[in-house]
Amino acid sequence: MTTPHRTAVIGLGSMGYGIAQSCLAAGHMTFGYDINPDQAARFVTEGGTPGALSEVAGALDAVIVVVLNAAQTENVLFGPxxxxxxLHxxxxxxxxxxxxxxFARQMEACxxxxxVHYLDAPISGGSIKAAEGALSVMASGTPDAFAAAAEVLKATATTVFELGDQAGPGSAMKAVNQLLAGVHIATMAEALTFGMTQGVDPAQFVEVxxxxxxxxxMLENRAPHIVAGDYTPHSSVNIWPKDLGIVLDIAKSASxxxxxxxxxxxxxxxxxxxxxxxxxxxxxxxxYARNAQLTLPGDET
Known part of the structure; x- marks a missing residue:
């Protein structure tokens, strides 16, 4: 049985919005906040609870932060x-x-x-699974942090990996995942366009x-976007210079x-x-298409 929580989701991008929807569907009183006021207003029309964050913060049981990077996370938690x-x-x-x-360890300490409990909880699965409450969470934190987050984890994820009893291991595992994910996307693009130089049609590439x-x-998920000529962002290009940059920074620190x-x-x-x-x-x-003077699907005109 779900124990209703007062939950705020901060960052209503493609992943955060789906997480907010999942919390709402699970019966939690859910507030949604974003720098784009239209996103927050849209969430209210779908059943989200209205109210300024400053006014409701003291009553919240959980805050889920789904922003872009460490700087934004720190600002949301400890900025002006x-x-x-x-929070209570x-x-x-x-x-x-x-x-x-x-950084995760620093935020946990603060x-x-x-x-206040802090759960280092990077996510994977994409926007569709976020909206379905079917994410994978690479989590680490104290037993009390896991207990405090149990209801929102149940609402948002089908797989929760408990990777350690303090913050840090969750973010380390996410870095490993992002290394693979980013490389796989770039390699998929390289292989698909390489195939085009040999007469392999992109749709046939995906099929075979x-x-x-x-x-x-990543190939099975992303290559169909190229075939369709549809680059509506489910996960944007801009994420990867940041995430792969983090991977390389961590790698450098480990020689x-x-x-x-x-x-x-x-x-x-x-x-x-x-x-x-x-x-x-x-x-x-x-x-790749530009460099090889190829025409991708949807760009024929």
Missing amino acids: EGVVPH KGAVVMACATVPPE CGEVG ISKCAGSSW FSAPITAAALQQFVAAAGMGLGGEDDAAVAKV
């Missing part, structure tokens, strides 16, 4: 209008952005100083390779060479430089 000082003792912050492990050993989850990650990063940087930062990350294929 930060929420943590207003025993409330929990579930932090979902991809951040360095050391929250702990005022009696998705059933062969060279496939990956670890990650040359394949660095090569993939440069393709996303190039895509952003082409003005594609706000498009779906499958648009990295346009970098």
